Structures are given as structure tokens and as C-alpha cells.
Amino acid sequence: MREMGRFDYVIVGAGSAGCVLANRLSADPRNRVLLLEAGGEDTNPWIHIPLGYGKLFVDPKVNWMFQTTPQPHLDDRIINQPRGKVLGGSSSINGLVYVRGQAEDFDGWRDLGNVGWGFEDVLPYFRKAEDQARGADEFHGQGGPLPVSDQGSPHPLCDAFVAAAQQAGHPRNDDFNGRTQEGAGYYQTTSRRGLRVSSAVAYLRPVRRRPNLTVVTRAHTTRLIFDGRRCTGVEFSRDGRPGTAQAGHEVILSAGAIGSPQLLQLSGVGPASLLAQHAIPVVHDLPGVGADLQDHLQVRMVLKCTRSITFNDDMRSAWRMAGVGLNFALNRKGPLTVSAGYAGAFLKTDPTLALPDTQIHFINFSTTKMGDRLHDYSGFTASACQLRPESRGTLKIVSPDPFVAPAIDPNYLATETDRRVTVGGLKVLRDIMRQPAIAPFIDHEVEPGLDCASDKDLLAYCRARGSTIYHPTCTARMGNDAGAVVDARLRVRGIGGLRVVDGSIMPFVLSGNTHAGIVMIAEKAADMILEDARA
Structure with missing residues (x-):
């Protein structure tokens, strides 16, 4: 002893x-x-x-x-x-x-x-x-x-997401920890x-x-x-x-x-x-x-990109990966400095709400689940997360x-409110992805896919693919x-x-x-x- x-x-x-x-x-x-x-x-x-x-x-x-x-x-x-x-x-x-x-x-x-x-x-x-x-x-x-630092550099996909959120009627917000949380912008990081x-x-x-x-x-x-x-x-x-x-x-x-x-x-x-x-x-x-x-539950939307500008593309090229490593080693910049939310937003699934009830994390890569290999195509991810779950x-x-x-x-999604808000978050996210600022970057929606259209379909997708946001x-x-x-x-x-x-x-x-x-x-x-x- x-x-x-x-x-x-x-x-x-x-x-x-x-x-x-x-x-x-x-x-x-x-x-x-x-x-x-x-x-x-x-x-x-x-x-x-x-x-x-x-x-x-x-x-x-x-x-x-x-x-x-x-x-x-x-x-x-x-x-x-x-x-x-x-x-x-x-x-x-x-x-x-x-x-x-x-x-x-x-x-x-x-x-x-x-x-x-x-x-x-x-x-x-x-x-x-x-x-x-x-x-x-x-x-x-x-x-x-x-x-508490700003992201090392902007990214065209993130810029397009923030602009698209504004086109969808959501304000821009450059400080989620300031006077108001609502809006879209870049996250700060520790x-x-x-x-x-x-x-x-x-x-x-x-x-x-x-x-x-x-x-x-x-x-x-x-x-x-x-x-x-x-x-x-x-x-x-x-x-x-x-x-x-x-x-x-x-x-x-x-x-x-x-x-x-x-x-x-x-x-x-x-x-x-x-x-x-x-x-x-x-x-x-x-x-x-x-x-x-x-705990917070997130449900992710995966999209195929029309341009080779994602981290998936960097990972598929030995030359680009060498450049990523060199940029980090010499300048402490580039994809290796990116947080789990590059850009994001705090939004309302119902405009009559007093406060945002959904958080969006936007990232310039895609994978089946965290810790897996990145997809072998140009892909990016946006996830919706209900901010105030009732489930315990x-x-x-x-x-x-x-x-x-x-x-x-x-006990995720145990209440009707949680199910409704989680589905609503995906619908708000889809609305943003239809806006002209980001549409040129989207080849198609990989997950859940456009055949997943009704609220019933979206809830089934949430049940099948939803996961913790830790x-x-x-x-x-x-x-x-x-x-x-x-x-x-x-x-x-x-x-x-x-x-x-x-x-x-x-x-x-x-x-x-x-x-x-x-x-x-x-x-x-x-x-x-x-x-x-x-x-």
C-alpha cells in the first residue's frame, strides 16, 4: 500500500x-x-x-x-x-x-x-x-x-455556408459568445x-x-x-x-x-x-x-462537393498532404489546425421562438463516423444538434x-419535442444548402439523400444515424x-x-x-x- x-x-x-x-x-x-x-x-x-x-x-x-x-x-x-x-x-x-x-x-x-x-x-x-x-x-x-482564437484562415466552403445562411434569412454572427448567440459565422477555438x-x-x-x-x-x-x-x-x-x-x-x-x-x-x-x-x-x-x-445528439448531413477543395481531397493526394504537413510545420496553418466545427450557426427551427434551439457544425471533410477514414470523394459535412433536449x-x-x-x-430522442426539433434542424439545414451561395459547391446530398423527404423519413434517418456530440x-x-x-x-x-x-x-x-x-x-x-x- x-x-x-x-x-x-x-x-x-x-x-x-x-x-x-x-x-x-x-x-x-x-x-x-x-x-x-x-x-x-x-x-x-x-x-x-x-x-x-x-x-x-x-x-x-x-x-x-x-x-x-x-x-x-x-x-x-x-x-x-x-x-x-x-x-x-x-x-x-x-x-x-x-x-x-x-x-x-x-x-x-x-x-x-x-x-x-x-x-x-x-x-x-x-x-x-x-x-x-x-x-x-x-x-x-x-x-x-x-x-480563445479565431480560425487560422477562412475556407471557401465555410464562406459559402455563412453566406447561404444569410440568404436563408439568418443573421451573420461573428461572436457566438457576445451579446447574442443567434446567427452564422466561424467558430473560435481553444x-x-x-x-x-x-x-x-x-x-x-x-x-x-x-x-x-x-x-x-x-x-x-x-x-x-x-x-x-x-x-x-x-x-x-x-x-x-x-x-x-x-x-x-x-x-x-x-x-x-x-x-x-x-x-x-x-x-x-x-x-x-x-x-x-x-x-x-x-x-x-x-x-x-x-x-x-x-447529452446533445447530432445528426449529420454529408454532401459531395463539385470542387476538389475539401480535406478529403488533401488526404487522397500525397503531394497535397505533404503541403498540408509543411504548412502546419512552418506556419501553424492549414487543415491540421481546424476544429471540429470550422463554421457554424445557432438557428431557430421555429421563427416564433425567443432563442435558437439548434446548433450547426460545418466542416470541410466527410466520413461515415468520427474516427473512420475520410470518404474517397470530395465531401463535406454539416450537422444539426438540438440545443436543449428534454430527454434524460x-x-x-x-x-x-x-x-x-x-x-x-x-435515452436520446425519448420525447416528442426532441424528435420534432431534431427533424426541424435537418430541415433548416437543408434550406440553407438550397441557397445560391452554396449551391454551386454541391454535387448532391449523399446523406440522408433527397429520397428522404418527409418528416417521417427524416426521423427514421435520425434514429439510424444520429450520434453524440460528446x-x-x-x-x-x-x-x-x-x-x-x-x-x-x-x-x-x-x-x-x-x-x-x-x-x-x-x-x-x-x-x-x-x-x-x-x-x-x-x-x-x-x-x-x-x-x-x-x-
């Missing part, structure tokens, strides 16, 4: 949130901080090349390679659920798109009774985290750890000078040599240690050897929307009936642990063994009701010395990509933790 000793704070998970916490909590040299990460160092070069995410989705060395249970509303298909297993967590393998969500999302959190989580409350933490390439203003910060900047690079790397910060990789936390109903430390396994670490102030779970509820359940905090099935002694019957899982699922352990993956059931959240949600897991200060209800700080605490999923929101949550949580320690 390896005894790590006693720390003030033990953080489980060095992902989007954990690296932020390690930085902020260790800024005071009086705080001894331990950061445990189940994965290894972020040395894989594909982590740092933005387009490398396509390779990382299928690499078990840096990816947990989770899968869902068969989804009854998606033709009983099993959906891959990639999550980062490396320093930086999922911020090391994600698509780099920087989107905060809508101001109304956070006001909605506040209105559920979560004091201090309205948009005016959280905006200072978004700004604190941000190093906005365009400079600071009322919505953006400059000088923070996380760079990159700097053409390289990915994960939470590990942004927050952990600059402070890793602090004498009061200990970082241990390949350390899989297996159980929380309790003294009555107070969490006092953790058990972990490293290279097959067990270890323990004690926490004088708090243990903080930042293992993500899958890892954090799994660890709570394994440790006896969760639904008593589930724990009984696996002969786990109940420390605290907390039914909401693992409940309320939400569950996360449940299936074994007391901490090395066995839990059952992940997002935003699992809400499995240890914040609130005041009986199903809530943490309070507004992210303390686990009914347990002392334990918080959850990651995407699992969201009361409902944000209207957009989740990484920026999780970084904000960790920035705010760090202040709350330090405030509570002084009280």
Missing part, C-alpha cells in the same frame, strides 16, 4: 475542471494539493495538433472508449462515448470549439434556486479564464489562462498559434513545479474514504499497486459526468437500491447520483469493480430538490468534506459545446472553496 500522506485538497481527475482547480487552489503556498489522474501524460503529438482529435477518438491509450447501452429510440444502436483518459481529460481530445451557451441557460440555473449561478454571476469567471485574441470587452477577457491548448496546457503546465502541488498520473481512484458521513480521503490504484491519500479540507471530484457519479456510487453514495444490488454498504442514500444524464437518462454502475465501465444510457452532463446535478446531488456551492448533500466540480453538476445541459462552461464552473468553484476555507 502506497501512502501518499495528508493534503489539504485531493482532486480526482485532471481534466477540464481538475487542472483549473489544481492551479487556483495551489496558488496559495499554504495549501497542499494533490491531483490524481487515471490517464498518463499528454505526450501524444496528436493531442496538440487540433485536427488530431479524429485519431484520438479511437485510441484507448488516451480515451476511456466508453459506450452507451442500446438506445431504444435510435434503433437500439450502441453509441460510442469517448472521454479523455490523459492529462487534460476530454479537453485533450475534444474538437476545440469555444462556445459558452446562452445567457438564459445560467439564468435558468439560478431560477431553479441555485443562488450565484445567473449569467451576471458567471460572466466574470468566463472573462477571468479567457485570453481572447480580439481583446477584452464587456463579454470577453484578455490575459487569462485559456486562449488554440494558440495553431496548437491545441487543453486545460492541462493552459492551467497545469505553468504551475506544475509548485512545491505544494503534487500531480500523480496513471492513478485510478477506486474509492472514497469516509469517517461516518465525512469524506477524509481516497483510495487509488497505480500500476497495479494500491495507494491512499488523506484530505484535511476536502476531496473534490472532477472525474467528469461519467467518472464522478460512478465513483460516488462505488463508494456508497447513491441510490440505496442500486448499491444493494452490488453489495456496496450505503454511506448516504442519494437517489440523484447518476440520474438526469443529458442514467449512469449506473454494473459491478463493484472500479475498473468495469458503468452503464451509460442517455456533451454528457447533469449526473450529479446542482439543486435544492430531492433529486439534487450538490448544493449551489457544489458540496455533496449530506456529506462533509466532498464536492463535485465538473460537467456533472449542470442542472441541464448548456445550449452549446460544454468545455468553456466546465472551465467556468471550476474557476467559480475554486473561489468558493477558498472562501469556505477562510470562513
